[in-house]
Amino acid sequence: MKQVIKERGSVYGNENSIDLLTNILETLSPTRIFILTDTNTAKYCLPYLLKRVTLLSNAKTLTFQEGEAHKTIETCSExxxxxxxxxADRNSLLINLGGGVVTDLGGFVASTFKRGIEFINIPTSLLAMVDASVGGKxxxxxxVLKNQIGVIRNPYCVIIDVDFLNSLPKQQITSGFAEMLKHGLIHSEDYWTRVKRFPIANTSEAKELIWESIEIKNNVVEQDPEERGLRKTLNYGHTLGHAIESYFLKNQNKQALLHGEAIAVGMVLTTFISSELSAFPSTKLKEITEVILAHFPKQEFSKNDIExxxxxxxYDKKNRNGKVLFVLLKGYGDHITDCEVPNALIHKAFDYYKNFEKNI
Amino acid sequence: MKQVIKERGSVYGNENSIDLLTNILETLSPTRIFILTDTNTAKYCLPYLLKRVTLLSNAKTLTFQEGEAHKTIETCSExxxxxxxxxADRNSLLINLGGGVVTDLGGFVASTFKRGIEFINIPTSLLAMVDASVGGKxxxxxxVLKNQIGVIRNPYCVIIDVDFLNSLPKQQITSGFAEMLKHGLIHSEDYWTRVKRFPIANTSEAKELIWESIEIKNNVVEQDPEERGLRKTLNYGHTLGHAIESYFLKNQNKQALLHGEAIAVGMVLTTFISSELSAFPSTKLKEITEVILAHFPKQEFSKNDIExxxxxxxYDKKNRNGKVLFVLLKGYGDHITDCEVPNALIHKAFDYYKNFEKNI
Known part of the structure; x- marks a missing residue:
């Protein structure tokens, strides 16, 4: 793994990058240090961090209940x-130790406390490493509406230590893998071809693939930090994916999906739409669908669910003037933003998803 | 009145500047327009705005209960x-029509909704005109802790129309006058000498004094938008003033003070401390105390209150490492930031305030 250095928001992913934290703390010299965890990372990740970085022995740990349902303004208030x-004063530091919920919420808490204190992200899930913790959102x-309240502000730095992944259940790894697949689709067929073989059960053998995924995201957000154009491509599959995630979250008859599970469905649907509207090659659509369905169990959707x-x-944040605007693909790494999609075609995409027969 | 033009955050205070809003709305071309008011400005200020700017006829008005007690994250959630x-989508516009509570809260709501939508401030109180609406805080x-949660982000523009002041009770004008007096203290004896004669009962004769006050604030925030140094001077009198305001707000035996009323006490106390610690001339201290007590009724403080x-x-936002840091003055416009003040001297300052005999 390597490292990406910027004025703020540097991402460190070298061997033993966790040890860099000692130098960083000495440089920053915060008046007080707070570590934010959820109930999972307090148990599985905090002891490792405290053991590796002795300067944190006096840090105060703040913990909230794990899960997307707690990613709320009420948790922020607490x-x-x-x-x-x-x-805590303006020169205090918040270290966010956890998955996307912790880094998203902790980044917002720090950016708004006394109009902004410094924070560092230490992502512990694959999803947070390759996506949530990088880029300042x-x-x-x-x-149930995802990420409606927030700001864009980079952390002081992001520290990637893939050893944290050893504490993660397989389903959580798979969830993060969805975003890596997305990076393949929006970046290049070359990366897609390699990342689709990502070893879910043995992440420590795939550090380079993880780092490449971080670099793909980082390059996009550096070119377009405010999401005027290119950054919208990182939303590939998310327009429908977020809606599916919200719908499953609020529907008592459905089991809530992990973010990556919802995005996986969204990517199949959106790639089908791309094949219809922007000439994405249908053979590639078929292969992509097979890869995704090999890892993500098929979800059930009734006609009412789809409506x-x-x-x-x-409620999608990319909408303008009441129009829902999709990111579509013409091919790997070849995107069109701000596309309108007729509802009939969305229904057709769900039909494609439902009727697709795995051929493996 | 004149105007200050910047890339964002321009402040317009010309005659008929409210009419500029039509041009601004045509330039911005928002997908939807929302007007935020409190129950007071919905009644006294909104009809005037809608009459003057016909493009706002389709705007949606959102109203919350007036008063500092509603400047909370719960109101934001609503x-x-x-x-x-x-x-509302990312290209919607929020127009904040009201005093400091509306512009402070509305600016935060807009800065965080879908990670930031555009907003315009139309301050309707003297306090908001000369202070709250300018500078992006x-x-x-x-x-009860004031302004602990927020960000710094400039509005698209600020529109000053002093005709709104005609709707304001005298006590509210006096509250804003406190910030104008502060601008005199931190800027120059020349401005102090003129502003102390500000005609509370006839603000329309004092447009130039109001505009000068806006320019003083604007020059400071342009030089130091992130409050690294110079901007701290705008906090003159506020370290103690905010604490007094919070204490009166939470104490059931005290009647809540208007912001300016609390700051007025804070300025007397801090100018006394300046005379003891940084050689602020004692004759000038006496005159300042007389001017302030001529406009702001003396408050009662028991020993317990002071403690x-x-x-x-x-909880002051300027604190570092548990140390309370004051802005003090050596003379008009001649300031020292980050000064520690012994508690005994704060008690002595309260004694000075309590025992001061008006000599007019």
Whole structure:
């Protein structure tokens, strides 16, 4: 693994990059250090961090209940109050230790506490490593609507240590793998071809693939930090994916999906739409669908489910003037942004997904 | 009145500057327009705005209960939900029409909704005109602690129309006058000498004084938008003033003070401390105290009150490493930042305030 250095938001992924934290803490010299975890990372990741970085022995740990359902403004209020009660000032530091929920929420808490304190992301899930922790987007959900409240502000730095992945259940690795597949689709057939063989069960053998994924994301956000154009491509599959994720979250008859599981469905649907609207090659569509269905169990969608999911599309953050705007592909790494898609075609895409027969 | 033009955050204060809004709306071409008011400005200011700017006839008005007690994250949640339910997208515009509570809270709501939508401030109180609406600071209170949650982000522009002041009770004009007096203290004896004669009962005769106050603030925030040094001087009198304001807000036996009323006490105390610690001339201290007490009724402080107020100082946003850091003056416009002040001297300052006999 290598490292990406910027003025702020540097991403470190060298061997033993966790040890860099000692130097960083000495440079930053914060008045107080807080570590934000959820109940999972407090148990499985915090002891490792405290063992490796002795300077953190006096840090105060703040913990909230794990899960997307707690990525709310109410959780933020609890943490703001805890920071305040524990004497955090503008020169205090917040270290976010966890998956995407912790880095997204913790980044927002830090960016708004006393109008902004410094924070560092230490992603512990594959999803957070290759996606959530890099690029400065942070925030919380509004009801079931994903990431509606937030700002864009880079952390002081991001520290990647793939050893944390050893603590992760397989399903969580697979969830992060969805974003790596997305990076293949929006970047190049070369990376797609290699990343589709990513060893879910043995991530330590695939450090280079993880790092490449981080670099793909990092290059995009450096070119377009404010999401005027290119950065929208990182939303490939997410327009429908987020709506599916929100719908499963609020529907009592459905089991909530992990983010990557919802995005996986979204990518199949959107690649089908791309084959219809922007001439994405149908042989490649078939292969992509096979790869995704080999890793992500097929979800059930009734006609009513689909109609409700389409209704949720109006909350997508890329929309303009009430129009839902998709990112589509003409080929690997060849994208069109701001595409309108007729509802009939979305129904057709769900039909394709439902009727696809695995051929493996 | 004149105008200050920047890339973002331009401040317009010409005659009829409210009419500029039509051009601005045509330039911005937002997908939807929302007007945020509190219950007071919905009644006294909104009809005037809608009459003057016909392009706003289709705007959706969102209203919350007036008063500092509603400057909370819960009010933000209500407004975020209203925006969402009324189809706000990233290209929607929020116009904040009101005093400092509306512009502070509305700026934060806009800066964080879908990671930031455009907003315009139309301050309707003297306090918001000369202070809150200019400079990009926004946010809400955390319990009784003032402005603990927020970000720094400039509005698209600020539109000053002093005709709004005609709708304001005298006590509210006096509250804003406190910030103008502060601008005199931190800027120059020349401005102090003129502004101390500000005609509270006839603001329309004092447009130039108001505009000068805006320019003083604007020059400071342009030089130091992130409050690394110079901008701290705008906090003159606020370290103690905010603590007094918070204490009166939470104490059931005290009537809540207007912001300017609390800052007025804070300025007397801090100018006394300046005379003891940084050789601020004592004759000038006496005159300043007389001017302030001529406009702001003397507040009662018991020994216990003072001790509780001193405890609240630990939440000041300028603090570092548990140390309360004051802005002090050596003379008009001649400031020292980051000064430590012994508690005994704060008690002595309260004694000075309590025992001062008006000599007019």
């Amino acid at each position: 943490i703001w109050n805890s920071l305040s009660q524990n004497g 942070n925030g919380v959900d509004l009801g 409700e999911i389409i209704k949720l599309l109006i | 407004i975020w939900n209203s925006l969402s339910q009324n189809g 926004n946010g809400v209170d955390l319990g 509780e107020i001193i405890k609240l100082l630990i």
